[in-house]
Amino acid sequence: MPQREHLHPSSLAEEHRVITRARIVEAALAATRKHGLAATVDDIATAAGVGRRTVFRYFATRDELLAAAGTRLLAIYEEQVLRQGPAPGQELSEWLTEVATAIHRLHRDVLGRLFWDIHEVSPKLPPQVAAVIRQRRAARQQWTDAVARQAWRAVGGRKSAPRWVVDATSALLSSFTTNALAGDLERTPEEIGSVVARLLTLSFLAAADEQDDGD
Numbered sequence: 001m002p003q004r005e006h007l008h009p010s011s012l013a014e015e016h017r018v019i020t021r022a023r024i025v026e027a028a029l030a031a032t033r034k035h036g037l038a039a040t041v042d043d044i045a046t047a048a049g050v051g052r053r054t055v056f057r058y059f060a061t062r063d064e065l066l067a068a069a070g071t072r073l074l075a076i077y078e079e080q081v082l083r084q085g086p087a088p089g090q091e092l093s094e095w096l097t098e099v100a101t102a103i104h105r106l107h108r109d110v111l112g113r114l115f116w117d118i119h120e121v122s123p124k125l126p127p128q129v130a131a132v133i134r135q136r137r138a139a140r141q142q143w144t145d146a147v148a149r150q151a152w153r154a155v156g157g158r159k160s161a162p163r164w165v166v167d168a169t170s171a172l173l174s175s176f177t178t179n180a181l182a183g184d185l186e187r188t189p190e191e192i193g194s195v196v197a198r199l200l201t202l203s204f205l206a207a208a209d210e211q212d213d214g215d
Contacts, residue, residue, distance in 0.1 A: 021058045024048045028069035033112030037066065037129065063126035070132030073110060074139055080106055081143050085150035092154045093201040099147055100173060100200070101193030107178035108189060115175050144170040151200065155208040165207040172196045 027048030031039035041062050045052045059065040081103060086095035107115070118133050125133070148169040152161035171177065173196065181187040181195070 017058075020050070020054070024050065024055055024058055024065070025068050025072050028065050029072060029110065032066070032069060032114045032117075033110065036113040037117040037125075039066075041065070063128050066126070067128035067132050070129065070136065074132070074136055076110060077106060077136075077139065077143070086154050092151060092204065093197050095154070096147075096151065096197035096200050097193050099193075100196040101189050103173050104178045104182070104192040104196070105189035107175040108182050111175055111178075115179055140174075141170070144173050147173065151204050152207070155204045157204070157208055157211065161204075162207050162210070165203050168203045169200060172200055 024044065028039070028044045030047045031043040035043055041052055041055055044065065045055050048055070055065065059068065081099075086092060111118070118136060145166060148161050148166040151169070152165070177196065178192065181192045182189070187195075
């Protein structure tokens with residue numbers, strides 16, 4: 001009968017450390033969703049179900065913790081935002097609906113009040129936090145450009161998509177659109193995705209027509 005393998009105490013301690021740190025970071029995301037960047041260490045400790053001292057065992061400062069939460073936010077978008085173009089035979093509008101619904105669900109569920117704090121890099125912000133906000137801006141531009149590029153190819157676009165249709169993609173997939181429709185009008189991510197997909201489909205088809213007229 002094979003002997004059972006036992007984890008060394010140091011391995012168990014390290015596993016516990018990794019789990020606790022991740023739990024605190026997830027709690028920081030929850031706290032910033034509710035309170036924005038005004039979230040306190042006490043808010044985060046309460047959300048994590050740990051004491052204030054435990055938080056500072058893992059993070060030297062509140063700013064370091066908020067920066068870690070911001071990095072985790074970037075990872076969530078990286079993991080969940082759809083990057084592949086339409087499947088063979090798939091309608092552009094169907095694919096755009098999937099993309100827009102996924103993105104606007106993330107905006108609604110992850111950002112919350114943090115929405116207002118990540119659109120202005122104030123000189124008062126800690127450098128670590130400001131750096132993560134800048135990274136998010138750059139990452140967001142990359143994936144909205146990717147969506148525009150894939151949609152442009154799907155309608156038979158040549159060369160690069162016109163700037164106006166890329167800008168329309170960026171605006172309609174932004175958290176500003178989520179905030180306007182989900183917050184003020186209480187639309188679901190599915191409803192927002194449907195509206196955004198229709199508008200973007202019309203935009204790309206119009207841009208393709210303009211391209212043909214210019215030939």
